[in-house]
Amino acid sequence: MDMTDPNNNQAxxxxxxxxxxxxxxxxxxxxxxxxxxxxxxxxxxxxxGNISGASNAGNFDALKQAIHKYRSSLFSVGLLKTAAKYKEIETALKQGGTVSNLSGTLADLERESKVGLTILKNL
Known part of the structure; x- marks a missing residue:
C-alpha cells in the first residue's frame, strides 16, 4: 500500500x-x-531482509521461518491484516503449495508493512 497513492484514503x-x-x-x-x-x-x-533473502534464494524452509517470526512482530503492534496475509503464504508453503507471483506478493507486503510502521510512528 502506497501512502502517496491517491486511491488510498485515510480510512x-x-x-x-x-x-x-x-x-x-x-x-x-x-x-x-x-x-x-x-x-x-x-x-x-x-x-x-530475511524474508526477501530466503525468497530470492528459493529457500522455502528459511522463508517459512522468517515469515513466522515476522508475523509475531506484526501482531505485537496490531498489524493483524498484514500478518494474516503473511500467514496465507506461510500456510501455502507449509502444505507444499506454491504462491502465484510470490516475489511480487512479498514486495507488496513489504511496502504495506512499511506504511503500517509509518502510521504507527505517527500515533
Whole structure:
C-alpha cells in the first residue's frame, strides 16, 4: 500500500492497524505502546531482509521461518491484516503449495508493512 497513492484514503490507512487489539495488549499504556513500536521499527528491516533473502534464494524452509517470526512482530503492534496475509503464504508453503507471483506478493507486503510502521510512528 502506497501512502502517496491517491486511491488510498485515510480510512484505508487507518484500518491497517487494529487499534483495539493494540490497546488491549498494551493495557492502554502509551509508554508500552511506544516501546513495542520502537522494537518493531528496529527489527523490521532485518526481518524483511530475511524474508526477501530466503525468497530470492528459493529457500522455502528459511522463508517459512522468517515469515513466522515476522508475523509475531506484526501482531505485537496490531498489524493483524498484514500478518494474516503473511500467514496465507506461510500456510501455502507449509502444505507444499506454491504462491502465484510470490516475489511480487512479498514486495507488496513489504511496502504495506512499511506504511503500517509509518502510521504507527505517527500515533
Amino acid at each position: 484505508d490507512l487507518d484500518s491497517m492497524i487494529d487499534h483495539g487489539y493494540l490497546n488491549e495488549i498494551t493495557g492502554g499504556d502509551a509508554e508500552l505502546k511506544g516501546e513495542l513500536i520502537s522494537m518493531f521499527e528496529a527489527e523490521t528491516d532485518t526481518q524483511l
